[in-house]
Amino acid sequence: MSEVLGVGIIGCGNISKTYFELAPLFKGIEVRYCADLYADVARARASEYGVMGGTVDMLLASNDVDIVVNLTVPDAHWPVSRDILSAGKHVYSEKPLVLSLEDGKAMQALAAEKGLRVGSAPDTFLGGAHQAARAAIDSGELGKITSGTCQVMSHGMEAWHPNPDFFFKPGGGPVLDMGPYYIANLINLIGPVKRVAALTSMATPTRTISSQPRAGEEITVETPTTIQALLEFQSGATITFIASWDVCAHRHHPMELYGTEGSIYVPDPNFFGGSVTVVDQTGEAKELDVAAHPLGQCNQGDAENRFANYRTAGLADMAQAIREGRDFRCSFDRAVHAVDVMMSILKSGETGSFVEIVTTCTRPEAFGADEAGALLK
Numbered sequence: 001m002s003e004v005l006g007v008g009i010i011g012c013g014n015i016s017k018t019y020f021e022l023a024p025l026f027k028g029i030e031v032r033y034c035a036d037l038y039a040d041v042a043r044a045r046a047s048e049y050g051v052m053g054g055t056v057d058m059l060l061a062s063n064d065v066d067i068v069v070n071l072t073v074p075d076a077h078w079p080v081s082r083d084i085l086s087a088g089k090h091v092y093s094e095k096p097l098v099l100s101l102e103d104g105k106a107m108q109a110l111a112a113e114k115g116l117r118v119g120s121a122p123d124t125f126l127g128g129a130h131q132a133a134r135a136a137i138d139s140g141e142l143g144k145i146t147s148g149t150c151q152v153m154s155h156g157m158e159a160w161h162p163n164p165d166f167f168f169k170p171g172g173g174p175v176l177d178m179g180p181y182y183i184a185n186l187i188n189l190i191g192p193v194k195r196v197a198a199l200t201s202m203a204t205p206t207r208t209i210s211s212q213p214r215a216g217e218e219i220t221v222e223t224p225t226t227i228q229a230l231l232e233f234q235s236g237a238t239i240t241f242i243a244s245w246d247v248c249a250h251r252h253h254p255m256e257l258y259g260t261e262g263s264i265y266v267p268d269p270n271f272f273g274g275s276v277t278v279v280d281q282t283g284e285a286k287e288l289d290v291a292a293h294p295l296g297q298c299n300q301g302d303a304e305n306r307f308a309n310y311r312t313a314g315l316a317d318m319a320q321a322i323r324e325g326r327d328f329r330c331s332f333d334r335a336v337h338a339v340d341v342m343m344s345i346l347k348s349g350e351t352g353s354f355v356e357i358v359t360t361c362t363r364p365e366a367f368g369a370d371e372a373g374a375l376l377k
């Protein structure tokens with residue numbers, strides 16, 4: 001097999017720029033083709049980044065493409081991934097991988113029949129901050145993690161995204177949009193979930209777009225925009241998870257995990273970096289060296305490079321795993337488990353009952369500094 005796998009991108013919207021710009025940081029992958037429902041949108045992106053561009057059928061027929069990255073909107077994820085697998089190519093999908101367990105099972109069967117691999121974003125848990133947290137937990141210095149809180153709250157997406165409709169439709173909402181970062185990182189840090197319960201609500205039945213070019217247009221809200229969930233993990237840990245787009249301001253930390261010997265404050269898992277603090281039983285706080293990990297080093301933001309962004313790290317890990325025939329961290333079973341957790345949270349909101357999680361997965365292998373460094377060019 002070639003040392004470099006050809007990558008095609010389907011869906012040339014907002015996040016596609018990030019994939020085009022960051023994929024060249026990594027060994028073993030090369031973006032060669034892009035496509036969209038609107039071929040002119042794809043051709044414009046293609047000429048911006050010097051790759052081939054055209055229709056989805058043209059991309060799927062290309063012999064230069066081994067893995068297709070699915071960057072379409074959530075309700076198109078499964079139909080587009082099905083076409084990619086049917087065309088004989090591996091899939092790496094943006095989150096959420098699918099919107100139901102039934103689609104997940106169909107996807108697994110099709111991938112197995114074709115001998116292909118499926119991976120899914122988010123890959124931010126591979127970042128320096130989350131790997132530093134992982135190393136602290138694995139070292140035993142916090143004792144056993146028994147509880148914690150996760151909070152992702154803001155005033156919504158209609159103020160910045162040019163086409164924010166999908167955020168407020170089934171398949172969107174803060175649990176399916178932001179939840180994947182938190183659930184993936186909780187799987188990384190403490191493993192799979194056993195059962196969930198939730199209360200869900202929406203503050204307003206419509207949202208008014210304030211971003212350009214559609215400022216003033218209204219969106220009908222068709223999914224809960226505030227979710228307060230309880231998660232019980234197979235390890236026994238219990239976590240409160242609040243996700244909302246109905247909150248103007250708050251002072252909660254994104255993730256806090258409490259162990260028998262100490263606590264750890266983890267930054268927003270939507271990002272690769274940020275500060276990680278461990279506090280021991282005496283109250284002494286220690287900040288971990290996030291930048292000692294190559295995927296914790298700031299490479300974006302303003303002139304001071306305030307953010308670490310290495311999206312496509314998960315794709316590069318998957319490409320290397322395909323060449324080496326090993327498991328990869330942003331794997332199908334972990335992504336489907338996250339979908340099970342998130343859909344069960346929404347179901348619990350509707351029924352008022354605890355929902356048992358029927359899928360499971362292993363924790364991904366830690367992604368050490370040496371291994372991450374070796375994947376970078």
Ligand SMILES: NC(=O)c1ccc[n+]([C@@H]2O[C@H](COP(=O)([O-])OP(=O)(O)OC[C@H]3O[C@@H](n4cnc5c(N)ncnc54)[C@H](O)[C@@H]3O)[C@@H](O)[C@H]2O)c1
Pocket residue numbers: 010011012013014015016035036037038041056071072073074076080094095096163177
């Ligand atoms: N925007 C972000 O910051 C961001 C960050 C992380 C993840 N994501 C995820 O990435 C995905 C895309 O988000 P986005 O913000 O780029 O959306 P977007 O609406 O800006 O772009 C989606 C693109 O997909 C195309 N598309 C839709 N259905 C298609 C189909 N059936 N076949 C081919 N093309 C199709 C659309 O024409 C559009 O160009 C979503 O799943 C989102 O959750 C977005």
